[in-house]
Amino acid sequence: MSSSGRAPLIVASNRGPLSIVAVDDGDDDVRRGGGGLVSGMQAALSAAPDAVWICAALNDRERAMARKCTSGRLSEVPAVAEALAGDFDVRMLPIDALTFRQSYNGIANSTLWFALHMLYEPARSPVFDQAWRRQWASYVRYNRAFADAIAAEAADGATVMVQDYHLLLAPRMLRELRPDVRIGHFTHTPWVPPEYFRMLPDDVVRDLLDGLLGAHLIGFHTDRWARHFADCCTELLGRAPGSRLEVFPLSTDADELHERAYERDVNRAVRGLRDTVGDRKVIGRVDRTELSKNVLRGLLAYRELLRTRPEWHDRVVHVVYNYPSREDLPEYREYTAAVERLAREIDDEFSTDDWTPLVLEIADDYPGSLATMRRSDVIFVNSVRDGMNLVVLEAIVLSERDPAVVLSRDAGAAETLGEDALLVNPFDVSETAAALHEALAMPEDERLVRAQRLRKKAVALPPAPWFRAQLDALARISG
Amino acid sequence: MSSSGRAPLIVASNRGPLSIVAVDDGDDDVRRGGGGLVSGMQAALSAAPDAVWICAALNDRERAMARKCTSGRLSEVPAVAEALAGDFDVRMLPIDALTFRQSYNGIANSTLWFALHMLYEPARSPVFDQAWRRQWASYVRYNRAFADAIAAEAADGATVMVQDYHLLLAPRMLRELRPDVRIGHFTHTPWVPPEYFRMLPDDVVRDLLDGLLGAHLIGFHTDRWARHFADCCTELLGRAPGSRLEVFPLSTDADELHERAYERDVNRAVRGLRDTVGDRKVIGRVDRTELSKNVLRGLLAYRELLRTRPEWHDRVVHVVYNYPSREDLPEYREYTAAVERLAREIDDEFSTDDWTPLVLEIADDYPGSLATMRRSDVIFVNSVRDGMNLVVLEAIVLSERDPAVVLSRDAGAAETLGEDALLVNPFDVSETAAALHEALAMPEDERLVRAQRLRKKAVALPPAPWFRAQLDALARISG
Numbered sequence: 001m002s003s004s005g006r007a008p009l010i011v012a013s014n015r016g017p018l019s020i021v022a023v024d025d026g027d028d029d030v031r032r033g034g035g036g037l038v039s040g041m042q043a044a045l046s047a048a049p050d051a052v053w054i055c056a057a058l059n060d061r062e063r064a065m066a067r068k069c070t071s072g073r074l075s076e077v078p079a080v081a082e083a084l085a086g087d088f089d090v091r092m093l094p095i096d097a098l099t100f101r102q103s104y105n106g107i108a109n110s111t112l113w114f115a116l117h118m119l120y121e122p123a124r125s126p127v128f129d130q131a132w133r134r135q136w137a138s139y140v141r142y143n144r145a146f147a148d149a150i151a152a153e154a155a156d157g158a159t160v161m162v163q164d165y166h167l168l169l170a171p172r173m174l175r176e177l178r179p180d181v182r183i184g185h186f187t188h189t190p191w192v193p194p195e196y197f198r199m200l201p202d203d204v205v206r207d208l209l210d211g212l213l214g215a216h217l218i219g220f221h222t223d224r225w226a227r228h229f230a231d232c233c234t235e236l237l238g239r240a241p242g243s244r245l246e247v248f249p250l251s252t253d254a255d256e257l258h259e260r261a262y263e264r265d266v267n268r269a270v271r272g273l274r275d276t277v278g279d280r281k282v283i284g285r286v287d288r289t290e291l292s293k294n295v296l297r298g299l300l301a302y303r304e305l306l307r308t309r310p311e312w313h314d315r316v317v318h319v320v321y322n323y324p325s326r327e328d329l330p331e332y333r334e335y336t337a338a339v340e341r342l343a344r345e346i347d348d349e350f351s352t353d354d355w356t357p358l359v360l361e362i363a364d365d366y367p368g369s370l371a372t373m374r375r376s377d378v379i380f381v382n383s384v385r386d387g388m389n390l391v392v393l394e395a396i397v398l399s400e401r402d403p404a405v406v407l408s409r410d411a412g413a414a415e416t417l418g419e420d421a422l423l424v425n426p427f428d429v430s431e432t433a434a435a436l437h438e439a440l441a442m443p444e445d446e447r448l449v450r451a452q453r454l455r456k457k458a459v460a461l462p463p464a465p466w467f468r469a470q471l472d473a474l475a476r477i478s479g
Numbered sequence: 480m481s482s483s484g485r486a487p488l489i490v491a492s493n494r495g496p497l498s499i500v501a502v503d504d505g506d507d508d509v510r511r512g513g514g515g516l517v518s519g520m521q522a523a524l525s526a527a528p529d530a531v532w533i534c535a536a537l538n539d540r541e542r543a544m545a546r547k548c549t550s551g552r553l554s555e556v557p558a559v560a561e562a563l564a565g566d567f568d569v570r571m572l573p574i575d576a577l578t579f580r581q582s583y584n585g586i587a588n589s590t591l592w593f594a595l596h597m598l599y600e601p602a603r604s605p606v607f608d609q610a611w612r613r614q615w616a617s618y619v620r621y622n623r624a625f626a627d628a629i630a631a632e633a634a635d636g637a638t639v640m641v642q643d644y645h646l647l648l649a650p651r652m653l654r655e656l657r658p659d660v661r662i663g664h665f666t667h668t669p670w671v672p673p674e675y676f677r678m679l680p681d682d683v684v685r686d687l688l689d690g691l692l693g694a695h696l697i698g699f700h701t702d703r704w705a706r707h708f709a710d711c712c713t714e715l716l717g718r719a720p721g722s723r724l725e726v727f728p729l730s731t732d733a734d735e736l737h738e739r740a741y742e743r744d745v746n747r748a749v750r751g752l753r754d755t756v757g758d759r760k761v762i763g764r765v766d767r768t769e770l771s772k773n774v775l776r777g778l779l780a781y782r783e784l785l786r787t788r789p790e791w792h793d794r795v796v797h798v799v800y801n802y803p804s805r806e807d808l809p810e811y812r813e814y815t816a817a818v819e820r821l822a823r824e825i826d827d828e829f830s831t832d833d834w835t836p837l838v839l840e841i842a843d844d845y846p847g848s849l850a851t852m853r854r855s856d857v858i859f860v861n862s863v864r865d866g867m868n869l870v871v872l873e874a875i876v877l878s879e880r881d882p883a884v885v886l887s888r889d890a891g892a893a894e895t896l897g898e899d900a901l902l903v904n905p906f907d908v909s910e911t912a913a914a915l916h917e918a919l920a921m922p923e924d925e926r927l928v929r930a931q932r933l934r935k936k937a938v939a940l941p942p943a944p945w946f947r948a949q950l951d952a953l954a955r956i957s958g
Contacts, residue, residue, distance in 0.1 A: 118601055118675075119601055119602055120600075120601075121599075121600035121602075122597055122598055122599075122863050122864075122906070123598055123600075123770040123771075123773075123775075123810070123814060123863065124775065124817075126906050127776060127779060127906070127908055128904075128906055128907045128908055128909060128910075129779060129783055129908040129909055130783060130786075130787070130909055132909075133909060192674070193672055193674045195671070195672045195674075195675070195707075196597075196674070196675070198904075199904070199906050200906075201904060201906075201907045201909075201910060202904060202907075202910075228674075291602040292602075294602075296602075296603065297606060300606060300608060304608055304609060307609075308609070331602070335602060338603075384601050384602065385601075425607075425677075425678070425680060425681060427601070427605050427606070427607055427678050427679075427680075428607045428680045428681075429606055429607055429608040430607060430608055430609055430611075430612060430680075431607075431680060431681075
C-alpha cells in the first residue's frame, strides 16, 4: 500500500476542468472549463476540502506547466490558483506525448470508441497487430499513471470517481495499490453485447472487464448499457460482476443553459437565423462531426422527405450545426467530406431563389448552435449509437417552439424520453423521413403535451445531483 | 388451399442441381451440378418417386429454357431429361431478371449476407431507403414465386426442404398456402444476436423471423447460430420460436472428395506446386474472394510471422487459392485489389532468388485448389464469421501431411473441430501469426494425434446422412 495523501474526494478524467491556452514568458493563460458535466462535478469537489481533480496534460503547453509543479498540483502556478479560487486543486499528469497520443487516439478513440459504438468495419477494421500492441501498452501506461497519481493523492478511505473509457484499467490498478479507497467509475459511452466486445483480443477483453470491476460502483446512462456490460462479464469473464452496477441517466441543467443561451452573441445568431429561415419550420440538429452521430443518413432522410413530401418545399429549413472533432483521424475527415458533398447535392436538387432548404455549418460556433436549438420546431438526433446524447435534452430545454423530437432509439436518451419522442431505427432512412414528416405535421395540441413532458424528462437528473447520487450510492456500499 | 401436386419430397433453393451452359439452335448444353451438398440431397430425392427440386433460373438462357416448359418441369427438355436420368425432376423458376437481380444481389447478398456475417460498416452501411425498399419488394416476390411453385408441386402431406437465406420468407408463405405439408429450412450462414439483427427495418425483422418460423424444423450448423436465432425471436418478435430448432453440422464426403482429388488434372497441379515449394512447409488456404473469408488479415498475419520469426524464411510458402466470387459488387472488387496489393508488398519485402514466400492465385482453378489441400502442412482458415466452412474439413481430409489447422473461432467448423485445431480470434493478427508459428513448429507426435482426430471429425456428418437426419427429424414432428 502506498502512503496516503490528503484528498478525501478525487475525480479522475482524461480532460480536466482547466485548459492552458498559452504559455508566454511564464504568463499562462488559464481557462476554467465550462459545460454542465464539469460544473456539476465541481460543485461536489468544492464542498470537500482538499479535493483534487486529476487529469491528463493534453498538449505540450500543459505538459510543460505540469512538469513545473513540484508537488504535482497546479495550484502552485499563480494563474491557476487564481482561476481555481480555492475551490479544489488540479493535478495534471504530464504523460509523455507519444504515450498520450497512442493511448488517446490509438486505443481510446479508435479502438474502444469504435468497439463501444459498434462502428467497426469488420472486413477491414479492427486489426490487432504488433503496431496495435504498442498502442495498447501506452494505454496501460496511461492508466497506470492515473492509478499511481490517485494513490498518492488519496486520503485514507477516500472516494475516487473515475470517468469514462479512457480509464477502464485504472480502477483495478488503484484497488490493488489502495484497497482502502472507495472507487466509482462512470462510462459515458454505450456498452455492447459480448458477441461484439469479444472482437477485441482475449487478454484485452479480460483486462478491460476486470479493470473496470476494480471499481465498487460502476455507472452507466441506461439499463441497456449496464445489462450489456453484465453480459460481457458473465460470458467473457465467466463470472457475474461483483461490483455494483447502477444507472444514473445524466440530464441537463436548465438554469445554466438558459443563462448562456440568452447572452448577446446567441441573440445575434438567432436574428441571423431568422433572416435565413423566415417563418418556415426549422428541423435543427447540433452534433460533433463524429461518425456515431449519423449525419449522413440524417441528410439522406431529409432528402427523402423532400422527394416524397413536396408539400414541405419552401416551408422547411434543415439547420445542421457540426462542430469539428477528431480531425486527426482520417475516417473522420473523409466522413465530413461526404457530408459536405451530400449537402451540396441536396442544395442543387431543391434550392430556389427564395428558399435555402439546408443550412450546414461545420464550425466551432457555440452561439450558432444554441441559436439553432432555440429556433428548432423539430429536434433531430439519429445517432447510430450514443451513450446518452445530451444535445437532444439541451435542445428540448432551449427550443422556444414546443418542439417535436425525432430521436434514434439507440441513443441513451431514448430510454429517458421514451415515446414522447418519435423513435427511429437510425439505419432506416425511410422510417426516419416518415418521422420527420410526422414531427412537422404533428397537431399542435399533441405537440404541446409531448413537449411539456419532454421538458420535464430533459432535466430529471442534472449534473450536480447526478454526481451526488453516485457519491451517495458509493457511500452505501460497505467497503 | 391450393390443389395438391404429385411430389412427396421437394427441395427448394436459389441455385439448383443443373445449369444450362448454352442454348444453341435448340441444343441445350446441360451440366449436372456436383459438389458434396448437391449430391447429398440428390440421393434422397432419387429415392422418392416424383420428387422435385425447385430452383431459380439464374440467367437469360435458363429463363428461356424454363419458359419453354409448359408443365414447369425441365424434364420436358430432352437434354435435361437425359442429364437427370429419371432420378428426380427440376422446376426452374423463370423469375424476371430485375426481380431476380434485386432479390439476389440487393437483398440476399448485400443486405442479409452482410447482416448475418456482421459485415456492415455502420457509419455508412446499411442504408434502408426508398431504393432499398424496391429491392425488398423483389425479395418478397422472389419468395412468393417459390412458395407458389412449391404449393403447386407438393403432394398431400409432402415434405419440403427449403435452403438458406435467399428463402427466409417462403416457409411462412407456403405454410399459409399449404398447411398440410411439412416444412424444413436450413440456414447455411451464421445467425447473429438480436442487437445486430435489429439494424434491419422493424417490419423486415418481423417478416424474416416470422417467415422462417413458418417452417416446422429450422436447422443450423452450430448451437451458437441456433441460439442467436432463438434470441432474436424472443427479443425482437416477443415470443419463443414455436418451431423446432435443431443443429445439423454438415461435414464432408471423403470418398467423393478423394476420387476427384486424385484425377489427372489434380496430380499435374500437385507436381507443379512441388516445383514451386520444394520441400518447404506449405501453409495452404482456399477461399472464395469473399469479405467474410478475411484473406487480408490472413496475409497480415503471415507477414507478421515472417517479420517476427525469421527462422521460417526460406522454409515456408503460403499458398493462397482464391476463386472469384460476387465480382459484380464493388466492395468485393476493391477488397480483392487490396489483397493483391498486400501480396505484392509481402513479396517485395521477403522474396529472394531462391524463395517465393507467397503464391496467390485468384482464379477459378479447382484442380489447383485440391492440389493445395493435398500439399498443405498447415491449413489456414481465419473467416471473420462463417456458417460452417466446409473447405477446412475438405482440406483435413485431403492433406497428405498430417496437417495442423489454424482456424477462426468464429467459423462454424470451430464447434465441430474444437481444440484439435488452433483456434484464433480472426481480428487478432498477432495471435494468428503466433498460431501459424505454433502450427509450423508443432511436434510431430502431437500433430499426428491431432490430425487423426481432426480427420474423424471432418467426416462426421457427410451430406447424405446430414440431409437424411433432417428428413427424419421433420418426420418425428407431429404436424
